[in-house]
Amino acid sequence: MNDGWLKTNTFHYSEFRDVAGLVAAKQKKGLTISLCLPTLNEERTIAKEILIIKSELMLRHPLIDEIVVVDSGSTDSTREIAKTYGADVYEANDILPRMERYQGKGENLWKALYITRGDIIVYLDADIKNIHHRFAYGLLGPLLLHDRIKYVKAFYDRPIAIGKNKLRPTGGGRVTELVVRPLFSIFFPELTQILQPLSGEYAGYRDIFDQIPFPIGYGVETSMILDIYRRWGLEVMAQVDLDRRIHRNQDTKALGKMAFVILKTFINRKLELGLIDLHEKMYDEMIQYNLVREEYKANITRFEGHERPPMIGIEEYREKFFPETTQGESP
Amino acid sequence: MEGYLNRIPEMVEQIRAVRDTIITNILLIGQTPAPTFREKRRTSVFMDRLAEFQVDEVTTDGYRNPIGVIHGTSAEKPPIFVVAHLDTFFNKDIVYNYSVGENTITGPGLMDNTVGVGVLVSLPFLFQCLGLRFESDIVLAGVIQSIGKGNLRGIRHLLKTWEGPIRGGVCIEGGELGRLNYFSDGMIRAEIECSISRSTGVTHKFLPNSILVLNEIINEILKLRLPQRPRSRIVIGKISGGVDHGAVAYEATMGLEIRSHSDRIVKDIYKDIQEIVDGISHEDQVDLKLSTISNLNATRLRYNDPLVKHSAAVLRALGIEPVSDPTESALSILLSHNIPSVTLGVTHGYNYYEEDATMEIEPMYKGIAQIIGVITAIDSGVCDE
Numbered sequence: 001m002n003d004g005w006l007k008t009n010t011f012h013y014s015e016f017r018d019v020a021g022l023v024a025a026k027q028k029k030g031l032t033i034s035l036c037l038p039t040l041n042e043e044r045t046i047a048k049e050i051l052i053i054k055s056e057l058m059l060r061h062p063l064i065d066e067i068v069v070v071d072s073g074s075t076d077s078t079r080e081i082a083k084t085y086g087a088d089v090y091e092a093n094d095i096l097p098r099m100e101r102y103q104g105k106g107e108n109l110w111k112a113l114y115i116t117r118g119d120i121i122v123y124l125d126a127d128i129k130n131i132h133h134r135f136a137y138g139l140l141g142p143l144l145l146h147d148r149i150k151y152v153k154a155f156y157d158r159p160i161a162i163g164k165n166k167l168r169p170t171g172g173g174r175v176t177e178l179v180v181r182p183l184f185s186i187f188f189p190e191l192t193q194i195l196q197p198l199s200g201e202y203a204g205y206r207d208i209f210d211q212i213p214f215p216i217g218y219g220v221e222t223s224m225i226l227d228i229y230r231r232w233g234l235e236v237m238a239q240v241d242l243d244r245r246i247h248r249n250q251d252t253k254a255l256g257k258m259a260f261v262i263l264k265t266f267i268n269r270k271l272e273l274g275l276i277d278l279h280e281k282m283y284d285e286m287i288q289y290n291l292v293r294e295e296y297k298a299n300i301t302r303f304e305g306h307e308r309p310p311m312i313g314i315e316e317y318r319e320k321f322f323p324e325t326t327q328g329e330s331p
Numbered sequence: 332m333e334g335y336l337n338r339i340p341e342m343v344e345q346i347r348a349v350r351d352t353i354i355t356n357i358l359l360i361g362q363t364p365a366p367t368f369r370e371k372r373r374t375s376v377f378m379d380r381l382a383e384f385q386v387d388e389v390t391t392d393g394y395r396n397p398i399g400v401i402h403g404t405s406a407e408k409p410p411i412f413v414v415a416h417l418d419t420f421f422n423k424d425i426v427y428n429y430s431v432g433e434n435t436i437t438g439p440g441l442m443d444n445t446v447g448v449g450v451l452v453s454l455p456f457l458f459q460c461l462g463l464r465f466e467s468d469i470v471l472a473g474v475i476q477s478i479g480k481g482n483l484r485g486i487r488h489l490l491k492t493w494e495g496p497i498r499g500g501v502c503i504e505g506g507e508l509g510r511l512n513y514f515s516d517g518m519i520r521a522e523i524e525c526s527i528s529r530s531t532g533v534t535h536k537f538l539p540n541s542i543l544v545l546n547e548i549i550n551e552i553l554k555l556r557l558p559q560r561p562r563s564r565i566v567i568g569k570i571s572g573g574v575d576h577g578a579v580a581y582e583a584t585m586g587l588e589i590r591s592h593s594d595r596i597v598k599d600i601y602k603d604i605q606e607i608v609d610g611i612s613h614e615d616q617v618d619l620k621l622s623t624i625s626n627l628n629a630t631r632l633r634y635n636d637p638l639v640k641h642s643a644a645v646l647r648a649l650g651i652e653p654v655s656d657p658t659e660s661a662l663s664i665l666l667s668h669n670i671p672s673v674t675l676g677v678t679h680g681y682n683y684y685e686e687d688a689t690m691e692i693e694p695m696y697k698g699i700a701q702i703i704g705v706i707t708a709i710d711s712g713v714c715d716e
Contacts, residue, residue: 043432044428044430045428045430047430047431047432048354048358048429048430048431051351051354051355051358051431052355052358052359054351055351055352055354055355056352056355059351059352060352060383077432077433080433081431081432081433084433085351085431086351129362129426129428130362130427131358131362132359246426246428
């Protein structure tokens with residue numbers, strides 16, 4: 001395997017600390033940049049993400065042009081708090097309302113393409129406990145300073161929060177190491193150079209994102225990497241060390257569900273590419289067992305595996321962003 | 332004097348207008364752990380923020396206290412020190428997860444002293460926004476090793492090694508808004524450790540219990556007669572020991588503070604407690620050790636000191652009624668160096684020493700305005716009178 005990419009396309013956020021330099025590069029290229037935060041009940045963390053990014057990368061340095069929150073129907077105060085601190089807040093169901101409604105992170109990311117206006121879009125998870133503006137400028141650095149790079153993914157040291165506010169210094173990334181990395185090693189060894197393929201922080205040019213499909217759930221990160229790799233190759237991708245990100249620890253059963261969806265997404269992509277044959281149908285249900293009153297009870301979770309098509313094929317999107325093109329015709 | 336007093340209430344709106352950056356500073360400082368003796372990471376954040384705000388000099392002193400210096404317009408005027416302690420009560424292994432609501436911020440160490448430090452690093456930005464220049468250099472110091480066994484070592488070292496006179500000082504604490512400290516009590520903070528030998532034999536027919544031994548010491552301390560004037564008191568603030576409900580406790584520790592307006596009385600009370608400890612140790616045949624963790628001398632400005640008067644006027648101009656109590660903090664070190672100084676609180680809050688310490692956002696704007704008002708007063712010469 002050629003591991004040259006790891007050396008040439010891996011950066012550290014500190015290489016892009018000169019935010020004024022990034023603003024100059026952005027202005028020279030005549031670009032606009034949008035930040036999208038997908039949310040579902042994130043009232044504890046949403047305000048600080050908005051505040052820090054807005055203060056440092058909008059008010060003090062005009063690097064980011066808009067902050068957009070796309071919410072999946074939070075039942076807490078996420079939307080109200082986000083509005084209080086100045087984000088543009090949308091409910092996913094209100095965007096492109098003629099389309100069938102789905103709920104999931106991938107759905108929010110996909111719909112964000114329609115409501116944002118940036119040439120570059122930065123996606124950050126809304127549950128980052130140690131948010132810092134490096135999460136945004138670190139991802140934007142390679143895109144603004146290296147013309148060949150169109151998509152940037154984050155990696156970091158991942159301490160995990162355990163119990164009530166206790167921290168374990170190492171850990172996390174279990175689905176990556178137990179599911180994604182073995183799959184990449186078997187089928188796409190080159191992609192193993194992406195150190196944290198499931199990280200929820202990435203940025204890229206609109207004309208990359210609007211040409212790829214978005215699974216509505218957990219599989220969105222895996223499919224995004226596979227689709228960009230297939231269409232444009234590894235060279236357009238980069239990864240940035242963001243130092244440290246503290247995240248919620250999920251129990252094994254929740255990770256099992258995540259692994260189920262990722263595996264399915266992966267197999268579907270392989271089938272589409274004609275790289276494998278499947279002689280039996282795949283099921284949509286993840287079956288886990290719980291011991292309830294000395295009896296094992298099946299806990300079945302259904303994952304339909306819905307996927308949104310490339311946004312470029314959506315008529316409303318083309319009307320908004322490419323009004324000069326003929327209706328129904330891709331630009 | 333009247334001129335800047337009138338201007339202070341107008342500042343509140345201007346400060347509110349840059350809310351996002353002030354809260355950002357509080358968050359960036361607060362989510363970086365800084366237990367006493369392990370403040371290195373927060374020191375870096377502190378210096379990074381000052382550098383981002385184009386502070387003229389950003390450095391550390393020989394003790395690694397991070398310092399920023401904003402150059403003044405006059406080379407003759409001595410500098411004004413603005414100080415906030417960097418360290419927190421919490422250890423490094425908890426999640427410093429800060430949460431911002433519509434009207435409040437919550438997080439461990441917030442009120443003591445993330446808010447103070449966050450506001451301190453915001454000052455250069457606020458001075459720029461308000462168009463303020465000062466004659467004196469403004470020295471912004473985030474002092475390390477303040478709490479508990481730190482014994483205010485950071486500020487002690489900073490002042491001991493600072494060359495040249497200092498015009499005046501402002502210490503910033505998270506809460507409460509309205510505090511105007513200008514004197515500190517003499518204080519000795521001490522620990523009593525009780526240890527019971529695990530060996531049985533002729534020494535003890537029945538093993539003593541270290542918790543009960545400490546209880547006996549507490550009873551004896553409570554019998555001490557303390558003077559009403561100078562005002563003096565003993566605070567028994569901590570006690571821990573034992574391992575299980577049904578097992579004799581071999582080890583126990585208690586922490587206490589002796590405070591008085593008079594240093595001599597503090598020392599006398601300490602001697603009394605030493606005698607109690609020695610007596611019980613002898614009679615109960617247990618190992619008892621009294622040790623000093625930290626100490627401060629009583630220092631004070633007079634109430635009619637120009638700095639105190641002007642500071643009170645600044646607070647009142649903002650509709651805040653000043654409340655004055657003694658404080659055991661950096662203030663006492665500044666005053667002991669004959670630097671006229673006061674301590675101010677930024678906002679209202681609660682659960683100070685819990686992981687969910689919470690501050691109110693809205694009062695903070697007045698809290699910041701009062702700090703800028705007092706700095707302006709010092710710069711206009713109230714400490715030179």
